[in-house]
Amino acid sequence: MIGKHPLVVVVGSGGVGKTTLAASLGLASAAQGLKTLVMTFDPSLRLKDALQVGDEARRRAAPVPQEGPGQLDASLLDARQTFDRLIETYAPDDAARQRILGNRFYQHLSGSLAGILEYMAVERLFEVAQEGAYDQIFLDTPPTRQALDFLEAPARILNFLKSPALPIARREWFDAQGKLKATSGLGLFGRGIEGFLDRMIGVDFLREVSEFFLSFNPLYEGFEERAREVAKLLSSPSTRFLLVSGPGQERIPDALFFARKLREAGHHLDAVVVNRIHPDLGVGATEPKEGVDPQSVAAQEDGRALLRWLGERDRLGVEELTSLLGEYPLIKVPMLGDEPTDLASLKALGTRLAAQLPG
Amino acid sequence: MDGSPIDNLSKHRLVVVTGKGGVGKTVVAAALARAIAERRKKVLLLEVDPRESVHRLLNVPPSGGGVVDVGAGLCLQNLRPRQALDEMISRQLTVGLVARRVLKSEIYHQLAEGGPGLKELGLLRYAADRSEKRGADRRGPFDTVVLDAPATGHGVSLLAAPRLVSEVVEQGPVGREAARLASFVSDPAKVAVVVVTLAEEMPVQEALELREMLARRLGRQPDLLVVNGLYPPLEGRLAPTGVEGDDIALDLWRRRRSANEAELARLSAAWQGPRVDFPLLAESRGFDLVAALRQRLDGPFYDGGSPDTTRDGAQPKAGWSFS
Ligand SMILES: Nc1ncnc2c1ncn2[C@@H]1O[C@H](COP(=O)(O)OP(=O)(O)OP(=O)(O)O)[C@@H](O)[C@H]1O
Numbered sequence: 001m002i003g004k005h006p007l008v009v010v011v012g013s014g015g016v017g018k019t020t021l022a023a024s025l026g027l028a029s030a031a032q033g034l035k036t037l038v039m040t041f042d043p044s045l046r047l048k049d050a051l052q053v054g055d056e057a058r059r060r061a062a063p064v065p066q067e068g069p070g071q072l073d074a075s076l077l078d079a080r081q082t083f084d085r086l087i088e089t090y091a092p093d094d095a096a097r098q099r100i101l102g103n104r105f106y107q108h109l110s111g112s113l114a115g116i117l118e119y120m121a122v123e124r125l126f127e128v129a130q131e132g133a134y135d136q137i138f139l140d141t142p143p144t145r146q147a148l149d150f151l152e153a154p155a156r157i158l159n160f161l162k163s164p165a166l167p168i169a170r171r172e173w174f175d176a177q178g179k180l181k182a183t184s185g186l187g188l189f190g191r192g193i194e195g196f197l198d199r200m201i202g203v204d205f206l207r208e209v210s211e212f213f214l215s216f217n218p219l220y221e222g223f224e225e226r227a228r229e230v231a232k233l234l235s236s237p238s239t240r241f242l243l244v245s246g247p248g249q250e251r252i253p254d255a256l257f258f259a260r261k262l263r264e265a266g267h268h269l270d271a272v273v274v275n276r277i278h279p280d281l282g283v284g285a286t287e288p289k290e291g292v293d294p295q296s297v298a299a300q301e302d303g304r305a306l307l308r309w310l311g312e313r314d315r316l317g318v319e320e321l322t323s324l325l326g327e328y329p330l331i332k333v334p335m336l337g338d339e340p341t342d343l344a345s346l347k348a349l350g351t352r353l354a355a356q357l358p359g
Numbered sequence: 360m361d362g363s364p365i366d367n368l369s370k371h372r373l374v375v376v377t378g379k380g381g382v383g384k385t386v387v388a389a390a391l392a393r394a395i396a397e398r399r400k401k402v403l404l405l406e407v408d409p410r411e412s413v414h415r416l417l418n419v420p421p422s423g424g425g426v427v428d429v430g431a432g433l434c435l436q437n438l439r440p441r442q443a444l445d446e447m448i449s450r451q452l453t454v455g456l457v458a459r460r461v462l463k464s465e466i467y468h469q470l471a472e473g474g475p476g477l478k479e480l481g482l483l484r485y486a487a488d489r490s491e492k493r494g495a496d497r498r499g500p501f502d503t504v505v506l507d508a509p510a511t512g513h514g515v516s517l518l519a520a521p522r523l524v525s526e527v528v529e530q531g532p533v534g535r536e537a538a539r540l541a542s543f544v545s546d547p548a549k550v551a552v553v554v555v556t557l558a559e560e561m562p563v564q565e566a567l568e569l570r571e572m573l574a575r576r577l578g579r580q581p582d583l584l585v586v587n588g589l590y591p592p593l594e595g596r597l598a599p600t601g602v603e604g605d606d607i608a609l610d611l612w613r614r615r616r617s618a619n620e621a622e623l624a625r626l627s628a629a630w631q632g633p634r635v636d637f638p639l640l641a642e643s644r645g646f647d648l649v650a651a652l653r654q655r656l657d658g659p660f661y662d663g664g665s666p667d668t669t670r671d672g673a674q675p676k677a678g679w680s681f682s
């Protein structure tokens with residue numbers, strides 16, 4: 001997989017280790033002499049330290065100071081920063097920019113508005129793909145629990161743009177005097193609903209919300225085209241997907257869900273990576289060697305029992321995943337004692353992983 | 360010194376359980392709800408997750424949207440946020456026909472889905488009402504409502520929503536409602552906030568950010584921090600047994616535990632309030648897991664005394680009490 005495919009997308013539910021795996025694969029790719037980019041969301045502090053990229057990586061791709069034949073750049077995405085950046089790029093003029101930045105909803109919600117991060121990711125991916133400056137890109141996807149929000153973002157936005165609801169949200173609600181305009185086109189009950197809105201929710205609220213949506217008008221316009229391009233890129237045979245799953249049985253429904261979604265969308269899933277698997281210690285092997293103090297063994301029994309149980313839990317989970325997702329190669333990554341948080345350990349992990357990935 | 364964390368939580372009308380996805384919020388919320396109900400309180404455990412899981416933790420049939428009696432003073436309900444908002448709105452519209460039209464209209468749908476903070480208002484109003492009066496289903500009022508907060512966005516956006524909306528909407532029923540709820544959630548005597556985390560870097564980072572946002576946006580602190588999923592302490596128990604596989608287990612145990620301890624130390628440096636630690640347990644059945652964690656709530660807790668660390672690092676010794 002390393003080097004063969006220009007775009008590798010790493011998906012999976014939150015907290016399974018996508019970001020770490022994407023970064024380590026990036027290092028392995030650069031180690032083979034490629035010019036590689038890792039795009040990642042919400043990296044942990046230690047991972048940022050490990051990659052030795054500072055906050056400038058939030059604005060543009062920054063070089064990771066690794067030795068080796070190739071080059072690795074990292075680009076960090078977070079919702080608020082990308083949002084600000086978009087407004088800087090697209091706001092028609094300074095007054096509009098100031099108005100958006102001063103909008104109270106914007107100030108408090110731009111970081112948590114549903115779907116925004118995915119939307120931004122699509123924009124960034126489009127930019128980078130357009131430039132074509134990299135041999136290979138590893139894309140870590142935003143932390144969602146059980147949805148392929150990111151992959152669905154282009155289609156969703158396209159649908160949204162076509163839906164009859166959008167003109168309502170983006171409507172010019174207010175006339176030049178700041179009065180609510182007559183709401184023609186809302187059908188028979190338009191007047192009653194307008195009265196309701198005014199009475200219940202208040203015109204001010206509506207004004208702020210509609211201004212918020214309106215401020216993105218220039219953005220929506222080019223987005224349709226960009227979203228279509230990104231959708232094409234994501235389902236092209238040269239874009240490959242890696243699905244990362246946690247080991248326990250309770251994670252299986254999430255993994256099946258992702259696999260099904262990818263299949264339905266016509267994406268190319270190359271392998272399932274089961275991360276953080278506890279070692280299988282075998283059950284019942286508790287007879288200590290001769291000469292070992294039985295009391296010290298007894299004192300450790302709770303911890304050993306827990307680890308045996310975790311090993312057994314993960315073994316069963318992996319077995320079940322293998323039988324349910326047998327058509328994909330299953331790659332096992334053990335639970336490491338120490339999280340890989342320096343370049344050397346990340347690279348070691350990446351190289352090992354890369355060796356197991358299908359060609 | 361105050362009583363145990365459960366004594367404290369059971370004095371509140373609403374207990375909001377929040378934290379990063381997957382850290383064990385639902386399991387912890389269920390354990391807290393059981394423990395509070397055992398204080399002879401009537402408790403409603405509210406889950407806001409379409410994947411409905413809390414009934415399995417308490418061995419009852421799924422809620423399907425309604426209130427289910429678990430017994431021993433505890434009820435549960437799986438609530439859709441939209442359902443709560445619709446209820447709040449239709450209560451304000453006294454004429455049934457008007458209410459139906461409004462709820463069906465495209466513009467209301469747009470506002471409900473996209474209007475920032477509205478669903479959160481509906482949820483909080485629902486929870487507040489449940490602790491105040493008898494519901495249409497003739498249940499309640501409940502002494503305490505435990506809310507397993509939805510995992511979308513930051514947990515604080517739920518609690519910050521009333522203030523945000525009330526700043527923008529000053530009049531009208533929604534504006535007044537937002538103002539009422541804003542003072543409700545910032546009243547530490549009525550609403551308690553429980554932050555759940557794992558002793559791992561990312562969750563701890565988020566827990567600390569959450570705490571800072573609570574202080575900045577709501578002027579309040581969490582009432583309890585729950586650290587979940589800890590590997591057992593080692594305390595010099597590391598003699599190799601020579602049993603095959605044990606060396607791997609010992610090594611992993613030692614390293615994971617020391618990572619846990621480093622994060623616990625980071626937490627105690629930043630947070631001196633009440634804290635309960637939950638071990639990682641070898642339980643695959645949710646019901647047994649909740650029962651076991653509930654037991655732990657009677658055990659020692661960290662009551663916010665000055666953190667004293669042992670030589671090897673992190674285990675706070677001073678300030679631990681027994682309820
Ligand atoms: N202390 C523990 N010991 C062992 N297993 C645990 C413990 N706490 C939680 N779990 C397990 O971890 C998984 C996640 O727990 P839970 O569903 O409560 O998390 P959550 O924070 O509610 O997740 P979400 O954000 O997805 O709603 C469950 O399978 C649960 O059984």
Ligand SMILES: [Mg+2]
Nearest residue numbers: 384385408507
């Ligand atoms: Mg949950």
